Amino acid sequence: MRALLALLLFATTPALAQPEPPACLFPRGSAALDEPCLALLEQIARTSSGPITIRGFAQEQQGPRLDGLFSRRRAEAVAEELERLGVVPERLEITTPPAEPRDVHSRLDPHSRRVEIIPGN
DSSP: OHHHHHHHHHHHSOOOOOOOOOEEEOOTTOOOOOHHHHHHHHHHHHHOOSOEEEEEOOBSSSOHHHHHHHHHHHHHHHHHHHHHTTOOGGGEEEEOOOOBOOOTTTTTOGGGSEEEEEEOO
16 A cells, blocks of 8 residues: 555656756747847857757747748757857757647747757767
C-alpha cells in the first residue's frame, strides 16, 4: 500500500521544471531585434562553442502560412545576427514549431512571439 501511494505521488507530482531557454521577444508583426535580444545574442556568440538551436514561435493569428512566415523570419533574424557576431552557419539549426493556440491571453502575451536560443557546449 505504501509503495502504491509513493508511486501515485510520484506520478502526479510535476517534474522538476526546466529553466526557460534564453529567448528574444518581438512586438506583434515584427522581426526586429531589440537591445536586450542583441545583448543576449552577443553573450551566446561569445560563450557557446557547440551547436545552437534557434526555435521561432508565433501566435496563431493570421493562419498557419503567415504565422509560419513570422516565426521563420524571426528565427532567421536571430541566426543572421549570430552569424554577424562570428558564429559559423553550420553550428546553427533553425526550427519553427507549429503556432501556439490562440486564446484571450496569447494575444497579449509577448512570450508567444519569441525566438528561443538553445546553445550547446
